[in-house]
Amino acid sequence: MSHRSVPSSRCCAAVALAAFLAVPTLAHAQSAWQCRDGKGQVAYQDRPCEGGAHERRIEFAPAPDPEPSPEYRLSSGSHAGAHRSGKPSPSRTAAQSFECRASNGEVFYRHGACPSSIPVRSAGGSRRDAATASVSALPLSRREACRRMQSSGRAGRERDHSFSTYERNLGRDPCR
DSSP: OOOOOOOHHHHHHHHHHHHHHHSOOOOOOEEEEEEEOTTOOEEEESSOOOTTOEEEEEEEOOOOOOOOOOOOSOOTTOOOSBOTTSOBOGGGSOOEEEEEEETTSOEEEESSOOOSEEEEEOTTSOEEEEEEEEEEEEEEEHHHHHHHHTOOSOTTGGGSOOOOHHHHHTTOOTTO
């Protein structure tokens, strides 16, 4: 049997490629150029300036190495469900929200306390300086308040407790 031999240049190239890929890439500083033209206009770019513009090279430090993700779990020795008295912890009880009823007929819902009064709006939609309506609060379960917030066509809906997209993405919207 004859063995086919691989040319030594191919073998060396394969070994060199494998060695190159095995070496981790080193972080290096990045550069940018600040270019100022004859009119005083400033531009920043990733390559040297063209056309006789006055340039200044800016060096950036390399980015830090990524940190490992922290552990977000309870230790095995913690008891998150109950206090020593055997009663459920406040986080395990039903969350409370409020139905806020204003003396002008508006009804709105909050996941915290209702305000004691609200400014009254005139028929044109603008606020009058001295006019306010008193507000009374009725406790509701969080689930019921969320259900009622979904209903449309009631006066006061624009005063409902609302959350930004950012807060929703962080999981802070209790109605989701």
